[in-house]
Amino acid sequence: MIKTVVNRQHNRRALPGWQQAGKVRVTANPGYAYAALWSNSVQSFWWFLGASTLTFLLGLVALHFILRPLRDVEMQARAICDREYPVQKKLPWTLELRSVVLAMNRMTTKVKEMFDEQTVAIERLRSENYRDALTGLANRRYFEMNLKQLVETGKHGAVLLFELKDFKLYNDARGYQAGDDLLRNTGEFLEAICKAQPGLEYFTVHLAGANFAVVLANASEQEALELGNKLAQALPRFRERGLVDNEEVGHIGIALYSGQSYGELLSAADMALRAAQQQGPNAVHLFDPGKSASSSVNSATRWGEILREALHSKRISLLLQPVKSATDRDLSTIMHYESLLRLTDERGEVIPAVVYTPMSKRLGLATDFDRVMITEVLARLASKRYGEIPVAVNLFPASLQNKDFIDWMCAELAKVPEAAARLLVEVSEYGVVENVDALRDFINRLLQYGTRVGLDHFGRGFSSFGYLSTLKLDYIKIDGSYVRGILENKDNQFFIESVIKVAHGLDVKVFAVSVETEAERNLLVGLGLDGLQGYGVGRPEDI
Secondary structure, three states, rough: OEEEEOOOOOOOOOOOOOOOOEEEEEOOOOHHHHHHHHHHHHHHHHHHHHHHHHHHHHHHHHHHHHHHHHHHHHHHHHHHHHHOOOOOOOOOOOOHHOOOOOHHHHHHHHHHHHHHHHHHHHHHHHHHHOOOOOOEOOOOHHHHHHHHHHHHHEEEEEEEEEEEHHHHHHHHHHOHHHHHHHHHHHHHHHHHHHHOOOOOEEEEEEEOOOOOEEEEEOOHHHHHHHHHHHHHHHHOOHHHHHOOOOOOEEEEEEEEEOOOOOOHHHHHHHHHHHHHHHHOOOOOOEEOOOOOOHHHHHHHHHHHHHHHHHHHHHOOOEEEEEEOOOOOOOOOOEEEEEEEEEOOOOOEEEEOOHHHHHHHHHHHOHHHHHHHHHHHHHHHHHOOOOOOOOOOEOOOHHOOOOOHHHHHHHHHHHHHHHHHOHHHHHHHHHHHHHHHHHHHHHHHHHHHOOOEEEEEEEEOOOOOHHHHOOOOOOOEEOOHHHOOOOOOOHHHHHHHHHHHHHHHHHOEEEEOOOOHHHHHHHHHHHHHHOEOOOOOOOOOOOO
16 A cells, blocks of 8 residues: 655755655555465466366376276176177277287187187097097097986986997998998987987997997887887988888887896897887887886876976975085085985875986976976075085076076076175086077076076086086086096096196186096096095985
8 A cells, every 4th residue: 555645845956957846755554465366376276176176087088098997898808707708999089008908819819719629629639539520520539438427327218229230231332431421320310319409418420331320319119119100200301312112111120228127128128129120111219128118107106296286285305416626636615516406205205316317208297397496595695504525506408498497597596696606616528518599698697696597417428618608607518428448548637638728728617527446536636636526435315
């Protein structure tokens, strides 16, 4: 603030020519200047803060767009861990990030190629050892290995032997090239008829020359007879297609297995085939002198009533067999239990699996059995009857195709989240490889509740292993046919070791079943397995 004072007194000492009219006194106040400076500083500060904030936000937006490819790279890496192999098609404009994305794309493609090469090598090894080069069916070695496993482990089913009539004469008359074409067409014919039967668990074999076989697992006498009759009824098509000169194409012999030895089964099947050849053109004969087809139908009807009543009354019990860690020398760590269903009739007698397994599939009771199993196992897990140890339940393939069953199962899992996280679901490789999309959706739904899925009987069929990279499986169980006799079978040792490498690369555990002896245990542990199961590891018990 400036104060002005005017003094009008005459100044006698004024310069010549000037006359003094007065005096002006100026007084300065610094507070005003400080106030103005403060106001300007505050205003400048807010302008600077606003400009900085705006610049920062614009920088963040720009950085977001610049670094977006890095987030895509992160998602790409996570996808590889989840067994997916995406490639980024949109490349960033910055040279540095473009190099990173291109390198990541090359790595993704390389990982996929390495996995494909490994699976192709394993499949080629298996084909060389177990597939017939002419027909593409399983060979006699595969037939013996798998049938021995089924018979000697107490499984049940049937063997159908099929022999082309006068094949040597056919070769002599038409030549070996025509004979090879007939064998190839016969293999395709058997495979097509079997595949058309819903829910049939089977594998087809070219034994040698004019001899073929179809092995059914978990099949009843009636199912075996029906398949044999359908094959026989379709044989005249060979003449219609010009493959043979008359309608008498061949004969079919059927033998059931359930508890007998491998040798006894083959003898029975051969006797059935010889009996069919005596009966006439394209005849079918079942070797089972104590029963007839009509009594089988009546028995099946009665068994259906018994099974439905047993399910309604919930007369079930569970046997649990442990899967133990292969890294423990003393096999003290239990990785999980596998539950096995035991059913009793109204008199308290155990209904054999040879009856209720095929009958449940035939009568449409498969999902009912699975509901009972899941309800019982979830109740035990919720009560922590086995502590924190998970329990595995085997599901019928039909259940995976049943949307109502899957919805029901998910609803049950949601009720007991802690128990759901300790439930394992096992599905047979044979029953699901033809519908991998359904299995993938099933696995993804169960993962929402923490329930993990494993694949049982891995390697029994000839399907490509490529599907493993698309499924979020927790573990696979090598089929027991590869474990039985493994001490002498170098090919099976190499096969299992190769599967382990591929599975571990996908973060999938590998278990071996049907382990019987200490020598087998030691060998399998050396191959790098994660877990072992079998009578040599732990027997099924009611615990």
